[in-house]
Amino acid sequence: MQDKIIELVRDKTVKVCCHWDADGVTSGALIYHMIKPYAKVITTISKGMVFEVKKEDIAEEEVIICADIPPAKEILDRTVIYIDHHPSEISEQCTLAIHDDKYQSCSLLIYENVIEDKTNPYNIFLTLLGFFGDAGKRENLPTMLKVNAMNYTPELMEKNKSYYSKGHYLTVEKYVSAMNTGKRMNWSGDIPLELLKCIDHYGPFTENFHPLAQTIQTYKSHLRNLYSQDVEIKRVNNFDMIYIESKKNIQGVLAARNIKEKPIIVINKFQGQLMGSMRVPDTLDFDAGKFLDQFNGKIETFLGGGHEKAGGFTIQEKDFPELIEKIKLSSSSQ
Numbered sequence: 425m426q427d428k429i430i431e432l433v434r435d436k437t438v439k440v441c442c443h444w445d446a447d448g449v450t451s452g453a454l455i456y457h458m459i460k461p462y463a464k465v466i467t468t469i470s471k472g473m474v475f476e477v478k479k480e481d482i483a484e485e486e487v488i489i490c491a492d493i494p495p496a497k498e499i500l501d502r503t504v505i506y507i508d509h510h511p512s513e514i515s516e517q518c519t520l521a522i523h524d525d526k527y528q529s530c531s532l533l534i535y536e537n538v539i540e541d542k543t544n545p546y547n548i549f550l551t552l553l554g555f556f557g558d559a560g561k562r563e564n565l566p567t568m569l570k571v572n573a574m575n576y577t578p579e580l581m582e583k584n585k586s587y588y589s590k591g592h593y594l595t596v597e598k599y600v601s602a603m604n605t606g607k608r609m610n611w612s613g614d615i616p617l618e619l620l621k622c623i624d625h626y627g628p629f630t631e632n633f634h635p636l637a638q639t640i641q642t643y644k645s646h647l648r649n650l651y652s653q654d655v656e657i658k659r660v661n662n663f664d665m666i667y668i669e670s671k672k673n674i675q676g677v678l679a680a681r682n683i684k685e686k687p688i689i690v691i692n693k694f695q696g697q698l699m700g701s702m703r704v705p706d707t708l709d710f711d712a713g714k715f716l717d718q719f720n721g722k723i724e725t726f727l728g729g730g731h732e733k734a735g736g737f738t739i740q741e742k743d744f745p746e747l748i749e750k751i752k753l754s755s756s757s758q
Contacts, residue, residue: 425522425538429455429505430462432487432520438463439485443492443530444472444613446557446603450550451491451507451530453620457546458539459489468621470606470613473699473738475727492530509533510729511717529558535569542568545577549626552580552596553603559734562594580626599630605643608673611694615639651677657688661752664688676701676736687712689751691744698744700728702735718754723747 442452449470469481476496489505506518509530515521527533531554573581580596606615619636628634655666664686675690679701687704702712712735716728723746728737739747
């Protein structure tokens with residue numbers, strides 16, 4: 425697959441588009457470094473407020489690569505390379521699609537099926553960040569990735585005692601949250617993505633001596649105070665719901681921090697649009713991604729989806745009452 429992508433981008437102007445979270449920016453970085461020696465010009469964008477790459481996101485690029493985010497149907501007349509692990513109905517319409525929704529993360533899909541250099545420490549680091557960023561579990565690390573990480577990046581695989589829960593965590597896991605600071609501060613993953621593009625080894629990031637790594641640390645400090653805010657939890661049928669109005673994209677963290685026995689949805693009103701994050705307890709047999717996906721195409725401005733235990737959506741405020749009614753009907757029928 426690497427050869428096919430290289431042939432499509434060789435001497436071309438390329439736009440690499442990715443999701444704004446940890447898995448998205450690491451996937452974008454993996455692709456960026458892979459094609460950098462071959463493409464004529466590469467520009468990048470990371471987004472998620474609208475979970476699609478739309479016509480206004482691209483200019484006159486000859487090749488568009490979408491990683492961990494789908495292209496809108498309106499751009500499928502272009503040369504589009506689509507690499508994703510989310511459920512998809514458009515993969516067959518793309519110039520080249522590398523798609524498998526059985527993968528935990530898009531970065532892992534790229535690592536196992538696209539890039540050839542699987543022993544490169546930076547490729548391993550990016551893949552691990554994406555895997556853990558998309559809620560991958562240590563016990564589910566694929567054998568090849570785990571073995572290569574132990575052999576070529578052993579310091580990232582060191583076990584550390586957790587002070588917040590029983591057990592331990594791997595050193596690499598403590599860097600995952602940094603990859604999400606861009607989307608939470610600026611509603612864009614461009615700062616973390618730019619950092620990952622500028623370096624070709626994880627040292628400047630983990631040792632915090634690259635200027636963009638230092639910028640990310642200031643983001644983390646600012647966001648930490650917002651995460652601890654008091655919230656009011658309301659019950660809507662089988663869901664807990666929280667409503668906030670914040671200039672920062674913190675609804676996902678608040679959902680994770682306030683989850684109890686029920687699935688939880690945190691709604692953030694920002695610039696007239698509602699951003700929703702959904703989390704599901706590990707003990708429940710409930711698929712957040714499939715639940716949210718059922719509303720696509722049924723509510724005019726709704727766009728959402730995700731994974732089994734975590735999902736997200738956007739919707740305009742005018743359509744929110746309709747969404748609540750459909751959620752009530754769907755949840756009561758389960």
